[in-house]
Amino acid sequence: MGSEIKLKGDRVIAQVPSIKDKALRINLNENIYGTFAEIGAGQETVRHFFRAGGSSGTIAKAMSAYDKDFSDAVYGVEKDGRYVTENRLKKMLSHEVDLIEKRLNREKHPNKMFFSYANTVATIDFAKQFKGHGWVGISYQIDPNEDYNEIILHIRFKETDAKLQQETLGILGVNLIYGAYYKYNDPKKLLRYLYDHLDKDQLEIDTINFSGPRFADVDNRLISLQLVKNGMTDAVMFNPKGKNILPAAVLYKKNILAIRGSFRPVTKVNMDMYEKSLQMFLEENKVEKENTLVIFEITLSNLRSDGEIDEKDFMDRAELLCSLGQTVMISNFQEYYKVVEYFANYTKARMGLSMGVNNLVDIFDEKYYRHLSGGILEAFGKLFFRDMKVFLYPMLDENGEITTSESLKVHPRMKELYKFFKFNGKVIDVEDYNPENLKVFSREVLKMINHGTPGWEPMLPAGVSEVIKEKHLFGYDPSKTLVE
Template identity: 35%
Template sequence: MAEDIISTPRKASIINDDERLYGTFAEIGAGQEVARHFFQAGHASNTIAKTMSAYDMTFSDEIYGKASRYVSCDRLVNMLSHEYTLLSERLDTNGRCFFAFANTVATSSHQEESTSHAWMGLRFQLKENGPVNEIIIHARLLDRLRLQQQEAIGILGVNLIFAAAYLTDNEGMLVSSIIDNLTTDRVQVDYINFNGKDLEHLSLQKAGLHLLAFKMSHSLIFSEDGKIKQSTDYLYGKSVVVLRGTYAPITTTNLEILEKAEKAAEIFNTDKKPSSSILEFTIEDLEDPDEQPYQDYLNRIKTINACGHSVMVTNFPLFFQIKSYIRKCTSEQINIIVGSSLLEKIFDETYYDQKKGGILNAFGKLFDYKARLLVFPFKTDSLCSTAKTYNPPPHLSGLYNYLLDNHFIVDILGCEDIDTTQHSSMVRELLQKKDPSWKNFVPSEVSQIIEKQKMFGLT
């Protein structure tokens, strides 16, 4: 609730008055906006050992070592390591808990769509001479003016330090407080990572779901090992194949379709760029990750990871929103896999009534010269529906034929042996009935996890 949120000056004052906390601030790219709040709050000498901003690249490289990019996680980690090491080597704790705060920021002004972003982190102790913990986030700065972006960075940094010091009891408290006194129209947090003995009780995946539930992020990528990846870093320069599904649980049919789609996508990857296949599902209706659906979503991530695939979890209801997000991360090919039975919904104009520009604007965002739909057939004993057999509403037939003729909508070939009538819902029904035949429809790795951890209704 807004009335419960502590103001930024008050947070800085509480930290300054806490004689346990003592550390350094290293900020590059947006002034010293975080440290400024602590100086203005009074009693800053209780908290601040040093502040610095190594703006010059040569100076920065000499201090922190070279990095491939200056606004990157690698550079941030180097900054945290260097500053915390100096602090612990040069000072005695004397009853204090040390911390090193760092950020590296790229700001800009007056762009129609802001590309400003920041890596921010804290290396810290919660007990004198206790273990060293770390929290790192990546934020997209959405304000159009540089001064507003700098202001947001200052607030964000104070929030992160305050959360690390006082709000690590559970993931919800930690995550939600990061954008206190900000709005999701100003800042999006699309990456979080933490480690350390004092944070072992926290679940990184649950924290990620909180980011989505609180609308602090529209999309998160969980790599094959279950760790959250920053989307641009993970997808940059790659040709992408995306398959949306429910995956509750993932089925062998899902993987067979993905394999065929990957082969179809190779035709368009003429530059032979590295490729990444991602299984995506949406949780747009998730409001409280502590409710029952949370565990279901976690189970989906675990079972997909067990098959060796990464997962994109979004709150996007429509395909053009997925594609627009991925396009911000890569300029290479984007191939979105859909079933032929979904074409009717994709060409249903009512889905776009509340969107600016309607279906034409949506399709302009869905399709570009490096983006298309790959369509797998829907088959029954009496029917085989494909992209070529689909008949759109008459007034949209010209648009559909244009997309079909110019390979923006492409049938996936070689799916004759895939039973596309098998769905996750069917597997769940079998699980709930304790019918052992459910194992016939999921990969062996998935069946083992489901049995061991009693997922998806299995008791």
Template identity: 40%
Template sequence: MIDFSGPYFEETENRLMNLHLVHHNLTHAIMFSPDGEVQVPSELLYKKNILVIRGNFTPLTKVQLDMTKCGQQHFNEMGNINSEKTIVLAEITMASLTVGNEINDADFLARVDMLNTQGYTVMISNYLRYFRLRAYFRRYSQLQIGMILGISNLELIFTEEYYKGLEGGILEAFSKLFQNNTHLYIYPFKNPDQGELVTAHNFQAPKKLQYLYKYVLDNNYLVGLENVDESVLDINPSEVLANIKKGRGNWENQVPESIAEMIINKKLLGFVDK
């Protein structure tokens, strides 16, 4: 990390300086504490239980808050976790921050600010594949690692093309991902057409991977999240973003109140008051 301070750097935005370290592959990850300060990852993660939720967070919605809440409950129950030795991260990959090879600085800062208001420690990384993210965490801690996923990301990790270029393919990736003290917590998805819930237990993996899926599910490498707030399952983050750009509306009820106020008052994420 880098930190500019002093009278000559009052206009310097340290968060942007550190973001560009990741963008230019000078480091693999950076972190920001809930108060927005740049942090040294090794100090935050050392000998900690780590729970992470990955997303675009444009913006953070109530469904993602519920994912975190349910994930924390199951994480604590499964591992007999000491909450004082646990860190909860909201992770954004560089792939979701770039358009072409460009970064929208204002968009990035808005996402971090919104997550910080909800108490999240924010991580920006260039680890697109989950097993590489796990390996990064293992540099600093041998305690429990939990990753909260929606059904769309579960589909992704059971897509063989996702591991193109990896010599051992999906089997190599899973051997590196599902090692000791690592679990994926799967949040259900409500099918908008049929209204039924897709969960970790009725998810249909590709036919030739169904036995592999059964193995990781039966051995609790995948854990289906329960006791979810079904009132938020109809929220579609992509639709929320599209509606924000149309002005005020029902989307305000689909995000935390403080975030709705930030978006409106600061005109974030393309909001235009019509």
């Protein structure tokens, strides 16, 4: 596979090295030395290094513990009996790093930068029902005297042929190793370079985490945002500790309650909506607390400012939601039915959407569904035919009247459709709310914070104003004073 030229308009912006050139550059670096352990799809990555030439100075060992019993004997038995997991990959990396450290004398090889590359994957099954997925990672040194860095990612194959998937995996592996050594100082670029000589219809990367001394300043939440921004995946999730988590793992067979918002900043309205909706959701049949996951979702369109994504603004929101112990999802789903479809890939359990009146009115606006051949009816079929309900939080209108599901107004053409879903119990009003919260609007709070206007703190959940002040989020500046 030869070099590629990347263009921006008519301008050449980069000459992309071929996969052979990347492997050869690694091989010709006399200080890079390590092992390859690949399970499930053959030795697809290491073969590129063998073929490039000069591999004896790079490859300490290459193995494929393909047999499950043999794999268990080498890496231990997994409690859940599964092999294609993050935990399995971490065990592989740890085991191989330990071996290379034990077997090679540091005094004899003072300049060697050791690495261990590993993958554990399942390619497409014979019936072609499951396209396959896998975990890929590298544990490596940039300096012989430094601790190891680690890059771990999860992939989903999109191709429908096992051989093609194996080839794709091999190219990805070379890109990862090359990027780890030559692009580590810019993780955002490293992320993009993972797709060199690959198309996004071949492979999806839905989770990635960087760790180690060279990535001490990397916030993995910001990296997960890049995955969605670059079109590498449709949605990413991170936990309250800020670690990127695999959606499939946390959503699997769960009851899901999702709350969409800008959370700029998160206010008492958001938390009241969350608490009251969750209380009602848990009272539903077939919903058990221990099997329920609440997700605060932010759409990519909600993060754009003048066409560009404001990363500082995103991190401010993420910081607050994590401080409140919430699981956050960033998606490129503008329409709600796409969110529900996404969740339905991983669970058949009951779902709930918590939203305000304005959001529900938007759902019944036909302009959002003109791209669908079946229009709004197709969208509503995807949205409401599942075991899903909307928990509707009321709104205070400009006349001081409270709008609920009984009094909201949709387009005249949508009235009967709305009545149908309302009559069938798909839309339920949140009743036990705090009326004082209806006077709180996040855009007003944000303006007060920016302008130094006093009195915004009581509009936020306990502890949130302290976080904003301590970390100077959303443009907070203690030196600002109110200008009349």
